[in-house]
Every structure is written in C-alpha cells, then in structure tokens.
Amino acid sequence: MMVRVLLLLAACGSPWEESIEDGLRHLSGNFRTDGSGEIEVDFRVDEGETAFAAVAQATPLRTNLPRLAGPDGMLFEADTQSAYFLTNAGFVSPVSVLSWPILDGDPPVVEGEYAVAVGTLASEALAYEPGDFTVDVWLKSDPEAESGAVQVRLVWTAGLASSDSSAAFDAAFAIWEEVYAAKGLAVVRLADADWDGAPIGLPGETPEGWLGMSGEGPPRVVNLVVVESIDGMAQAYGLAGGIPGPPGATAASGVLVSLGLGAGVDGTFSALETRLLAETLAHETGHYLGLFHPVEIGWLQWDALDDTDACVTEATCEATFATNLMFPYPVCDLRACTPQDQLTGAQGRVANRHVLVD
Numbered sequence: 406m407m408v409r410v411l412l413l414l415a416a417c418g419s420p421w422e423e424s425i426e427d428g429l430r431h432l433s434g435n436f437r438t439d440g441s442g443e444i445e446v447d448f449r450v451d452e453g454e455t456a457f458a459a460v461a462q463a464t465p466l467r468t469n470l471p472r473l474a475g476p477d478g479m480l481f482e483a484d485t486q487s488a489y490f491l492t493n494a495g496f497v498s499p500v501s502v503l504s505w506p507i508l509d510g511d512p513p514v515v516e517g518e519y520a521v522a523v524g525t526l527a528s529e530a531l532a533y534e535p536g537d538f539t540v541d542v543w544l545k546s547d548p549e550a551e552s553g554a555v556q557v558r559l560v561w562t563a564g565l566a567s568s569d570s571s572a573a574f575d576a577a578f579a580i581w582e583e584v585y586a587a588k589g590l591a592v593v594r595l596a597d598a599d600w601d602g603a604p605i606g607l608p609g610e611t612p613e614g615w616l617g618m619s620g621e622g623p624p625r626v627v628n629l630v631v632v633e634s635i636d637g638m639a640q641a642y643g644l645a646g647g648i649p650g651p652p653g654a655t656a657a658s659g660v661l662v663s664l665g666l667g668a669g670v671d672g673t674f675s676a677l678e679t680r681l682l683a684e685t686l687a688h689e690t691g692h693y694l695g696l697f698h699p700v701e702i703g704w705l706q707w708d709a710l711d712d713t714d715a716c717v718t719e720a721t722c723e724a725t726f727a728t729n730l731m732f733p734y735p736v737c738d739l740r741a742c743t744p745q746d747q748l749t750g751a752q753g754r755v756a757n758r759h760v761l762v763d
Contacts, residue, residue, distance in 0.1 A: 421448065427625035429652070429760055430454065432542040436523070442533025443524040445474075446540050452516040454544045458760045459521045460651045461501040463538035464612055466525045468501040470494040476517030480505065490697040491709040493648045497526050499609025500657040504649045504695055504759055508709065509751060543624075543652045545760045551753070552589030553762035556626040557690065559597045560618060562605055565631050565664055566597070573667075573674035573682060574631075580683035584730060584746045588753030590762065595626060606636045608646035608657035615646075619658035625761055627690050628659030635661050642666055642681070643689035650693035652761055660689040677742065681735060684745050691731055691748075694756035698733040699726050710751040 421432040430451070438444050450457065461468040471494075473481040481503070483495020494503035503521060506513060525536035547553065559574060582592045598621065603614035619628055627650070635641045646657035667682045668674050674682065699713040700706070700722050707715045713729075716722040727736040728747045736743045748756075756762065 427623055428545065428763060429625060430544040431624070431653070432544075433539065435537065435539055437537050438523065438525045438533075438535050440535055442526065442535055443471075443522060445472075445520045445522050447518060447520045448542050449518055450514055450516055450544060453546045454516075455514050455546055455548050456504065456506065456758050456760055457514065457519075457542055457544040458502055458504045458649065458652060460541045460543070460653065460655060461523045461538055462499070462655060463525045463536050464499070464656065465528055466534070466536040466538070467497045467499055467528055467531070468526070468538060469497050469524045470501045470503040470521055471524060472522040473503060473505060474520045475512065476515060476519070477512070480512060488706045489709040490648075490701075490706065492695070497524075497531050498647065498657075499612075500647060500651055500655045502647050502649050502651045506758060507695065507755060509711070509754060541651075541653055543760045545763075547763070550757050553757045554591040554593050555585075555690070555694065555756075555759075555762050556593045556595055556623065557686075558595040558622050558626050558628050560600050560622075560628050560630045560659070561597065562600050562630060562632050564599075564601075565633065566599065569673060570631075570664060570668070571597075573679050576674075576679050577683035577686060580680060580746075581687045584683070584687050584748070585756075587746075588748050588750075588756070590753065590756055595622070598622065600630070605630055605632065605661075607638075608644065608659070608661070610636075612656035615656045615658060616654055620654035624653040625763070627693050627761060629662055629686060629690075630659045631662050631664050633665045634663050640666070642685040645689045645692035648692045648697060649695035649759055650761075660686075660693055662686065662689070680744065681742065684730065684735070688730055688745070691752070691756060694759040694761065696731050696752055696755055698731050699729055700733070702733055710749065710755070712749045712751045 420434040424431045471483040600618045602617045605614040644661040697708040716725045726732040727743045
C-alpha cells in the first residue's frame with residue numbers, strides 16, 4: 406500500500422515539496438539552469454537516512470548529474486572517459502539518476518546539506534543551454550546493505566498476456582528469486598497490470614506512455630514492461646531504463662522485456678527459453694539497481710567493482726564471467742547455454758543500496 410504524507414515547505418523558503426511515499430522521504434522541486442546550462446541544487450539529508458537517489462528530467466531537453474557534494478566536500482565527479490563504469494549519472498540522458506552511496510568504500514550518507522549539479526542540454530546538439538527541469542530526491546533509512554527486498558510489477562502491453570506466456574513468466578520468476586536470494590535480495594512480485602494507453606517505446610523517447618504507465622503503480626517498484634519487440638533492437642531480450650534506474654513516475658521508469666525474442670520462432674517457451682527469460686529479468690533489473698556488465702564487449706571497459714577482475718580477451722572473459730548474471734550475453738554452444746546465476750558480493754551490495762530496495 407502506498408502511504409503518502411505531504412508536507413509543504415514553501416513557508417520556510419524551501420524550493421522543495423516533501424512527502425513520505427512507500428517508506429521513502431521524497432523531495433520534489435522545479436528549477437531552471439542559468440546561462441551556462443548548469444546549476445547546483447541543494448537538499449538536506451536527515452539523521453538516520455542511509456542512501457538516496459537524485460532524479461532529474463527536463464523534457465524536451467536532456468540532463469546530466471556530473472557532481473555531488475556532501476557536508477565534508479566533493480563525493481562524486483563524473484568521468485565519462487573512464488574505462489571503469491560506476492554510474493550513468495554523468496552521461497546525457499532523458500532521465501538522469503544518481504544513487505549514493507554506490508561502492509563499498511564510498512563515504513556513508515550523513516546528516517547535513519548536499520548539493521547535486523544538474524545540467525540541461527539540447528536533445529539534438531547535446532550542447533548545454535538554459536532550461537527548466539525537475540529534481541526528485543528519494544531517501545531511505547536502511548543501514549543493512551547485505552539484504553533487502555525489491556518490488557517488481559509485470560506490465561503487459563498490447564494485449565500480449567496469455568495463459569502460455571503468463572505461465573512462462575511464473576516459472577521464470579521462481580528461477581529469478583533463487584538467483585537474488587543468494588545475495589540476500591528478495592523479489593516481491595506485485596499484481597500484474599495491463600497497459601493500453603500511449604505507446605511505450607525506448608526509455609525516455611515516448612514520455613507520455615512511460616509516465617502514464619509508471620504513474621499507475623507505486624513509486625518504489627521496478628516495472629517490467631512486456632513488449633513484442635524492443636524498438637530498433639531486434640536482438641535485445643531486455644533493456645533497463647537506466648543504470649541505475651529511477652524510482653517514481655518518469656519517462657524511463659521500467660525495464661523493457663521482449664516477448665517475441667524470448668519465446669523464439671515457435672512462440673512458446675522451452676525450458677531453456679524460460680531460464681533465459683529468468684536471467685533476462687534478473688539481469689535487466691540488476692542494471693536498474695545499479696549494476697553494469699563486469700566487462701563490455703570489446704574487452705576494454707569494465708565495471709568499477711573490486712571483486713570483478715578486468716579480463717582483456719573474449720576467451721578469458723568468458724572463462725571468468727560465463728556464470729555471472731551481469732555478463733553481457735549468454736554463453737552457449739550447440740547443446741546448451743551456461744546458467745548465468747551468480748553475483749559477486751560487491752554486486753549484491755550495490756543492488757541492495759538502491760532506494761528501491763527496502
């Protein structure tokens with residue numbers, strides 16, 4: 406059940422509206438960048454709060470979140486040229502998300518004043534320009550980074566739900582739950598939903614559909630949106646709305662799941678296809694909770710975690726990570742595909758820190 410308590414802070418000069426939603430403290434405000442196309446937005450963390458996610462949107466402009474400062478100085482500065490991926494916050498996006506903390510060694514969240522830098526950029530030229538934008542900051546109080554629960558909601562589009570496909574997803578969820586449980590993360594499945602409103606294309610590209618769909622669910626949920634195929638990505642089993650993804654209703658609040666590719670040419674799920682569906686759901690939700698591939702195809706870019714080795718060739722990377730849930734593709738031969746059901750300790754802790762995890 407969604408619990409919402411609205412506290413208006415305008416009387417004391419704050420730009421924020423504050424509410425309590427699904428156990429999170431939610432700050433929401435409207436701002437405008439100056440002539441440089443960038444400003445800093447200040448917010449306060451209360452005693453006992455342990456993690457937060459800042460979310461910026463500026464439709465039709467795009468945004469980025471290149472820096473974060475806390476009471477004791479600079480916490481994060483984006484390096485978009487690094488070969489080690491930490492967060493997509495510094496990259497230009499329709500919906501920008503910065504979660505903190507991310508890594509085991511990051512300074513903990515403490516009571517006090519924080520400032521996140523927000524940039525607004527033209528959608529086509531990707532040049533900074535002044536613009537109006539909204540920022541939502543979601544804060545949780547949960548000192549335990551080793552365990553938690555994430556709510557997920559299956560959203561069927563275009564009448565795709567059927568008894569056969571529903572049964573396949575039921576079986577896939579059971580496999581997925583075991584994978585996450587090994588790292589103390591429970592998967593709580595909410596009631597399925599049907600969406601017959603505005604089209605839902607790529608995250609951020611069809612705001613009306615995404616905002617409408619995600620606005621119908623609770624703010625603290627990962628929406629798993631079932632489509633026939635992913636626009637322009639015929640070979641993609643799934644696509645997350647961000648790394649990490651945003652809480653609340655935004656133009657990218659969810660994960661796309663390709664029913665057509667998952668079920669194969671005959672339109673039915675074999676045992677192998679059901680397991681690949683489970684791994685797709687777990688993998689893409691892993692992205693949404695902040696996990697990158699341990700290595701990118703090309704073998705020149707890696708995640709920033711300290712327990713995923715930086716392999717440098719296809720053979721060594723497959724040998725090292727073939728069983729890791731976040732490896733970028735299934736490792737198969739003519740007979741079978743290697744189960745990808747493992748997460749490292751650091752991967753599990755990154756996911757558990759996300760504000761969507763209770």
